Amino acid sequence: MLFTIFAGIAQFERDLTSERTKEGIQAARKRGKHPGRPKTDEEKVNFALFLLEQGMNRTDVAEKAGISRMTLIVRYKKENN
Numbered sequence: 001m002l003f004t005i006f007a008g009i010a011q012f013e014r015d016l017t018s019e020r021t022k023e024g025i026q027a028a029r030k031r032g033k034h035p036g037r038p039k040t041d042e043e044k045v046n047f048a049l050f051l052l053e054q055g056m057n058r059t060d061v062a063e064k065a066g067i068s069r070m071t072l073i074v075r076y077k078k079e080n081n
Contacts, residue, residue, distance in 0.1 A: 040067055045075050 025035055048065035052058070052072070062069040 040071055045071070048072050049075065 028035060044065050044067050048061050048067055051061040051064065056064075058069055058072055062072045065072070
């Protein structure tokens with residue numbers, strides 16, 4: 001019986017946390033903010049792919065182009081398939 005009570009309390013707290021999160025996201029959207037990762041600029045990606053073709057290593061290219069190394073690797077694989 002004790003575990004059932006604790007499980008009920010835990011579920012109630014989880015529901016409250018979920019509601020607060022959803023309310024926070026809605027409030028941010030009203031202020032013009034969009035949650036999530038920002039989109040990568042295609043111009044930056046194309047510049048990075050150009051630098052890769054010139055022989056620079058991935059880490060330096062990502063740093064110079066201002067994008068993440070993982071984005072660079074994924075895009076490079078898409079371009080070469």
